[in-house]
Amino acid sequence: MGSRMTSDGVEKVYAAAAEWSDRALRSDDSLFTPGTAIWSSRGLAELRTRFLDRPDEGGGDFYEKLRAQLEDSPPEVVQLMAEVLYIQLLFLHTDWMGSEKKKDQVERVLGWGAPISATPADLIDSLSPGIGGNRALTLFRPFLVGYIIEFVEHWKEASSTEQEERLRDPWAFKDFAAAVRFRSRLLESRNAVDVQRDALLHLVHPDTFERILGGMKEKAAKDPAFARFVTDEMPDVDRKLASIREHCETEHGENFDFWEFLHDQGSTPEPEVGDTAPAPSDIVQESPPNDLRELADELFLTEPGDFLLRIEELLDDKKQVVFQGPPGTGKTYVAQEVAKHLAGPEGSVTLVQMHPSYAYEDFVRGFRPTLQQGQAGFELRDGPLLQAAEQARRQPGAKHFLIIDEINRGNLAKVFGELYFLLEYRNRPIRLQYQRDGEDDFSLPENLLIVGTMNTADRSIALVDLALRRRFYFVEFHPDAEPVRGLLRRWLAEKAPHMQWVADVLDRANEKLGHDRHAAIGPSHFMRDSLDDAAVERIWQHSVLPYVEERLFGEGDRLGEFALDALRRSRDPGERGTADTTGTGNADPPETGRTVDDG
Secondary structure, eight states: SSSSSOSTHHHHHHHHHHHHHIIIITSSBBBSSSSOOOOOOHHHHHHIIISSOOOOSSSSOHHHHHHHTTTTHHHHHHHHHHHHHHHHHSSSTTOOOOOOOHHHHHHHTOOOOOOOOSSSSSHTTTSSSSSSSOTTTHHHHHHHHHHHHHHHHHTSSHHHHHHHHHHHHHHHHHHHHOOOOSSSGGGGGOTTTHHHHHHHHHHHHHSSSSSSTHHHHHHHHHHHHHGOOOOOOOOOHHHHHHHHHHHHHHHOOTOOHHHHHHHHTOOOOOOOOOTTOGGGGGGGSSSOSSSHHHHHHHTTOOOTTTTTHHHHHHHHHHSEEEEEHHHHHSSSHHHHHHHHHHHHHTTTEEEOOOOTTTOOOHHTTTEEOOOOOOOOEEEEEEEEEHHHHHHHHHOOOSOOOEEEEGGGGGGGHHHHHHHHHHOOOSOOOOOHHHOTTOOOOBOTTTEEEEEEEEEOOOTTOOOOOHHHTTEEEEEEEOOTTTTTTHHHHHHHHHHOOTTTTTHHHHHHHHHTTTGGGGOOOOOOGGTTTOHHHHHHHHHHOOOOHHHHHHHHTGGGGGGGGOOOHHHOOOOOOOOBOOOOTTSSSSOOTTOOOOOOOOO
16 A cells, blocks of 8 residues: 555546646746746746735735735636645645635636636546545645745756655655755745655555655654664654654555554544744644534643634634733634634635724725736725635635734724624624725625634723624633643643743742733743743743833833743742843742642
């Protein structure tokens, strides 16, 4: 059987990948329109300039920003971007994104001026069932698409002899992929590029490379069940996995399946994005959680046990909720995870970041500057609200989410406009401020759910007004109440049990800030990979203490109480020693001399 999958329908996926490899990597030929030079060095350079070297770091939907970046591009460049997106989505299993949604996304890009408007029928068919699932493949779309662009651009610089050698020899192909040095601004952070590289390895050489991705490979190679099959002399993780497969197929037969064996043994490694992931919260998995209780377990939100179920009930009832609490309590991350889970493979999640300059014209609809045939002008464009509503209307059987991050940083009365009415009366259409001639009045689809997040600690921003509060349910995320109160302790117990003292320190610090629960320090500061004493000291000195200093404005003499060493030594949260007011941690022990075990 080998590393190539053999389940029903998957041969179509491999056939499409082989066709792309033959057309795009052996020549410049198009996958969608054979005989047309689409995958050319010139087209790839144009995409890099427009997309990779000018990353749009503002809020808004990926496709909304991509369309702006591709504006006035030659038609063949627009088609190239659609084909790049197709290859990126080809690997993703339909458990994570349905084939119809994949098709819609590719054809959405084609609709921006490509020479064709539809994906060839046989290639649409190849989008199902996919090969593997990985949350990073849905979270980091700009980086994943960007990697494919840069990979192929580097590929085109090699001679045809070198290209043939790499297509013939899987290990030469991998060596080339690992040696790619990124030129663009977008990929400087390397977020999730290992995941896309591993997906390409499997697509091009499915008989050699496993379908597991990123950090999951290292976890699998280190699994005790396979220890006897690998040696320290095998520095390459893919060669270790190849050795594991060879031995396991000898012992268990040709139908040996890597992941089925791991599941049966109960030793499935915890999959993750990899060393280049931006945060530990971006841990990925091989299949979506089956229900909200499983998701709660993954997010360590197990107390109270029905926390996520209650959020689902609130959304079913009122269609819109706001998560509110101090920074660092997981509001935005939980909002995204719950939305992705409830939306499922057929739904969608749109994220918008509010800020003081955000306006109705950005959020709902407005005139935006454009360049048409060299002439400056304005074009009426839908904002993320109308785009999300249209997507929900096109797929009435799925749930669609609009997440409004930092909802109270914008002037909501100005930004929301007619949304104030629509949030309360979803079934009643209303005329928009910018309504096109002959257009029907707008209503909010029942299957478009809205989740806002609100920072309650920042004195520089206002809380939402009473009219808006009446239209949302509110969910508390506070360090003094579950599920946030025990979140760090639960996370440390599984991820870094030797660092449990950090939870004690955080509890003591928050007790000292107890006069204002909105001033509490959130646990997410410390929920990161490879947490050790040095990392905690760095986080405390450069992230926590500046925040505490701001909260203690006018009480500077109290800052010494929050020195890390002083808090760590104090068994009784009420004790105070003669602490270092600079926060460097060089504090005297508490007067009682009592200490706490570092473990």
